[in-house]
Amino acid sequence: MRWAEALRVAVDALRANRLRSLLTMLGVIIGVAAVVVLVAIGSGAKQEVESQVEGLGSNIIFVFPGSVEFGAAPSISRLQLDDVEYVGRVIGNPDAVATTVSSGETVTVGSTEVFSTIAGTNENVPNVFDREVARGEYLTETDVDTRRRVAVLGSAVADDLFGDIEPLGRQVTIAGVRFRVLGVFEEVGSAFGVSRDDEVHIPVTTAQQLFGVDRIDALAVKAPTIDDVEPTRKDVLAALRERYPDEEFSGVTQSQILGTLGDILGLLTLVLAAIAAISLLVGGVGVSNIMLVSVRERTREIGLRKALGARRRDITTQFLIEAVLLTTIGGVIGMALGIGAALLANALTPLPALIAWWSPVLAFSVSVGVGVFFGVFPARRAGRLEPVEALRTE
Amino acid sequence: MTTPAIEALDVSRTYSLGGVDVHALSGITLRIAPGEYASIVGPSGSGKSTLMHLLGLLDRPSSGAILVGGRDATSLTDSELAALRNRTIGFVFQAFQLLPRTTALENVALPLLYRGVGRGERRRRAADALAAVGLSARLAHKPSELSGGEQQRVAIARALVGEPALLLADEPTGNLDTRTGHEVMETLERLNGERDVAVVIVTHDREIASRAQRQIRIRDGRIESDNPDDAATATA
Numbered sequence: 001m002r003w004a005e006a007l008r009v010a011v012d013a014l015r016a017n018r019l020r021s022l023l024t025m026l027g028v029i030i031g032v033a034a035v036v037v038l039v040a041i042g043s044g045a046k047q048e049v050e051s052q053v054e055g056l057g058s059n060i061i062f063v064f065p066g067s068v069e070f071g072a073a074p075s076i077s078r079l080q081l082d083d084v085e086y087v088g089r090v091i092g093n094p095d096a097v098a099t100t101v102s103s104g105e106t107v108t109v110g111s112t113e114v115f116s117t118i119a120g121t122n123e124n125v126p127n128v129f130d131r132e133v134a135r136g137e138y139l140t141e142t143d144v145d146t147r148r149r150v151a152v153l154g155s156a157v158a159d160d161l162f163g164d165i166e167p168l169g170r171q172v173t174i175a176g177v178r179f180r181v182l183g184v185f186e187e188v189g190s191a192f193g194v195s196r197d198d199e200v201h202i203p204v205t206t207a208q209q210l211f212g213v214d215r216i217d218a219l220a221v222k223a224p225t226i227d228d229v230e231p232t233r234k235d236v237l238a239a240l241r242e243r244y245p246d247e248e249f250s251g252v253t254q255s256q257i258l259g260t261l262g263d264i265l266g267l268l269t270l271v272l273a274a275i276a277a278i279s280l281l282v283g284g285v286g287v288s289n290i291m292l293v294s295v296r297e298r299t300r301e302i303g304l305r306k307a308l309g310a311r312r313r314d315i316t317t318q319f320l321i322e323a324v325l326l327t328t329i330g331g332v333i334g335m336a337l338g339i340g341a342a343l344l345a346n347a348l349t350p351l352p353a354l355i356a357w358w359s360p361v362l363a364f365s366v367s368v369g370v371g372v373f374f375g376v377f378p379a380r381r382a383g384r385l386e387p388v389e390a391l392r393t394e
Numbered sequence: 395m396t397t398p399a400i401e402a403l404d405v406s407r408t409y410s411l412g413g414v415d416v417h418a419l420s421g422i423t424l425r426i427a428p429g430e431y432a433s434i435v436g437p438s439g440s441g442k443s444t445l446m447h448l449l450g451l452l453d454r455p456s457s458g459a460i461l462v463g464g465r466d467a468t469s470l471t472d473s474e475l476a477a478l479r480n481r482t483i484g485f486v487f488q489a490f491q492l493l494p495r496t497t498a499l500e501n502v503a504l505p506l507l508y509r510g511v512g513r514g515e516r517r518r519r520a521a522d523a524l525a526a527v528g529l530s531a532r533l534a535h536k537p538s539e540l541s542g543g544e545q546q547r548v549a550i551a552r553a554l555v556g557e558p559a560l561l562l563a564d565e566p567t568g569n570l571d572t573r574t575g576h577e578v579m580e581t582l583e584r585l586n587g588e589r590d591v592a593v594v595i596v597t598h599d600r601e602i603a604s605r606a607q608r609q610i611r612i613r614d615g616r617i618e619s620d621n622p623d624d625a626a627t628a629t630a
Contacts, residue, residue: 005507016495304491307452308552309480309508311473387452391491 003321006314010322013294021326024290027283028330028370029337032363034276036338039359041345042269044352049265052189053257059226060128061233062252063087063240064218078247079216081204083240084122087219090239091232096222098128099204103211105175107200109161116157117199118174120207120216128222136168136183139203143182147205151179155187156197174200175210229253273359277366284327284370291323291378295385302382303390316383323375324368331367335360397464398425399559399592400449400482405458407444418444419615421458426594428559431586433595435603436612443564445612446596450562451479463559480508484553484591486582488565490545492537498524498548499533505556523551526588527581543574547581554585561586561593567602579605 014021065078081099088094102119123141125131133152143150151172158167158181167181179202188196208214223232233251240249295302302315339360342353407419419441426432426449436442447453448460451467459468462482467475484505485491492501503520511519524533527547537545546566553561563582567575579602586593595606603609611618 002510005513012495300491301493304493305504305508306476307450307479307485307491308505309476309556311476311508313473314508388447391452391487 006318006321007325009318010325013298013322014325017294020290024287024326025330025333027286028280028327028367029283029334031276031280031283032331032334032367033338033341034279035273035363035366036335036355036359037341037345037353038272038276039269040338040342040353040355041351042265042272043356043359044346044354046262046265046269047354048352049261050258053254053261058254059223059229060254061221061223061229061236062218063221063236063249064252065247065249067248067250078244079219080214081208081216083216083243084219086243087221087236087239090235091221093224095124095127096224098122098124098220098222099216100218100220101204101207101211101213101216103207105210107157107161108173109170112161114157114160114198116154118207118210119199119201120204120211121201122204125201128220131188132186133183134186135166136181138183139201144203144205147209148203149177149179149206150182150203152183152185152201153181154185154195154197154199156195157200158184172200174202177210229255280366280370283330284374287323287326287371288374288378290326291319291375292381294322295319295378295382298382299385299390299393302385303387303393306385306387307391312383315385316379319379319382320372320375323379324371327367327371327374328364331364334367335363338363396428398461399428399430399463401425401461401464402445402449402455403459403461405445405448405455405460407441407448407453408456417615419448419455422615422617423458424449424610424617424620426560426592428592429586429590430592430608431583431606432593432608432610433597433603433606434610434612435597435600436618437598440612441615442596442598442612444615446562446564446594449560449594450483450485451475476508480505480556482559484556484558484561486546486549486553486561486563486566488568490537490542490549490569492545492548492552494537497534497536498529498540498551501537501548502552502555504552509556519555520551523555524548526554526585527551541574542570543577546570546574546578550578550581550585554589554591557589558591561591562596563593564596565598566595567597567599575602 084097084099085094088097091097099122100119102117104115105118107114107116121139122144123139126133126138134155138152139150151174153161153167153172161167161172162170167184170181171178172181173179185197204216221232221236223229230253233253237249237251241247305315339355342355345351346353402422402424405419405422406417409416409418422445434442434445444453448455451460451462459466461467462478467478470478493504499517499520502523503516506516506519521530521533524530527550529544529547529551532540532544537548540548561582566582567578570578582593582595583605585591595602597603608621610620
């Protein structure tokens with residue numbers, strides 16, 4: 001029997017039992033829709049996080065003391081302020097090294113107070129991080145060298161403290177010390193749920209005095225191009241180890257962060273897809289069940305077809321096509337519903353949903369596969385029916 | 395002596411029911427000549443249905459052989475048997491056995507589907523077969539829209555569409571009133587005369603059976619009597 005004929009017979013059989021066909025498909029529809037939606041949310045989250053990491057600035061190497069291992073105890077930093085200059089000399093570009101020593105402190109203006117991350121930095125921050133000041137100026141070399149009490153506010157801090165008043169030139173009090181506002185950053189949004197608009201930058205020298213420390217937490221080194229990132233990282237680490245033979249230092253690049261986060265979020269997406277796939281599996285069992293009922297109900301039809309010359313293979317093919325058609329139609333509907341739900345989630349909720357090209361393709365192929373897998377058993381049972389027995393049933 | 399359309403040689407069929415062997419047929423030898431009109435008659439439980447299944451290649455004998463057109467069907471695989479059945483045997487059942495929700499034309503075309511005949515050719519030949527049973531006006535009707543007599547004539551058209559050597563009719567009038575039953579029998583007899591097809595009616599109804607040139611009586615799985623009008627088809 002030709003495939004086109006078998007397909008027509010299968011369509012007729014499914015149409016003859018519309019409600020049952022639809023209910024049988026429902027399991028597959030829900031399964032496929034769930035896979036598409038959950039993968040879309042997983043992919044969306046991954047893309048969001050990656051774009052945030054990329055927003056930190058490309059070509060940047062973060063250097064800090066100790067080794068980066070999860071669960072490793074935080075070590076006391078041995079990095080000193082003159083290491084900034086030292087690293088700048090090693091890479092031959094003193095403007096490409098930024099530093100940070102940070103602490104959470106209360107910032108007040110009059111009776112308004114906010115808790116904010118105070119980052120002691122140097123004048124290279126805008127260059128290294130591609131971070132723009134919206135109004136006013138960033139810290140200068142002189143500010144750092146002379147330990148001035150000046151601050152650049154994140155946009156959220158500025159809004160919270162000053163509202164509609166222009167903060168430039170005004171005073172803020174940080175940990176009880178008064179600072180003059182030099183500039184306000186452009187709004188940049190949040191990374192990992194922490195708003196970077198809540199930061200306040202002050203000269204690193206002033207910060208060390210304010211916090212009562214002589215260390216710095218980390219260095220950020222900008223390589224000229226993406227190809228220079230790895231060599232620069234090696235040079236910087238080698239130079240630091242030379243200077244501090246007993247110390248361990250780590251250099252983390254953006255691509256490493258992206259890689260690690262990508263792995264974690266990719267795994268998360270996979271887990272979500274696997275959970276959704278379970279419902280697809282349950283849907284497949286439903287298809288198998290209904291196909292078995294269908295074979296029993298149509299035993300006489302099978303007997304007749306065999307009497308008229310249908311071979312075992314003809315009958316098996318007919319029922320297999322029926323099962324695959326059920327799951328495939330279910331798969332297409334589920335895919336449409338899933339994409340619709342993902343777009344809706346994107347538009348109406350803060351959940352980012354990204355429909356990767358492969359997820360509908362995968363969901364569709366899996367639904368076809370489910371049809372084959374769960375259709376084979378009932379179809380073979382139909383094919384094996386003896387014509388005499390089959391014709392005898394009432 | 396012409397080759398019989400179908401031949402049963404010392405055929406037995408034994409069923410195992412709950413560990414007990416039931417001998418449905420024992421040592422039947424029977425030849426049906428091409429174009430012959432015969433009836434197999436016997437009370438229920440006599441084994442006539444079993445004999446029909448064997449002659450129709452729907453079942454295999456426990457011993458002995460069925461020869462179709464002189465060819466032994468014993469060693470054929472299920473698929474080969476299905477193909478042979480498709481080409482050489484047409485069935486008419488008591489309960490019509492038409493596919494519901496399917497038009498008369500498509501029902502009749504069904505055997506050709508399993509023979510790999512193309513759609514256009516199938517429809518043409520099915521229409522011809524329906525015309526031969528006087529149902530040209532009913533091609534697009536579904537079984538539920540046809541009377542019992544019309545349904546059985548559709549089944550006859552289906553049995554003949556593939557131009558078989560043998561038409562096996564199992565109680566063809568069993569579900570019909572007397573008058574319609576006669577019409578159906580007349581249709582069968584007319585086609586038997588017009589075409590080169592042997593017709594074997596399996597029935598418990600002696601009146602129906604007596605219409606045939608030859609009556610084979612079965613009792614307890616054996617041939618009780620056989621009155622062939624043609625010496626070439628005599629039982630051994």
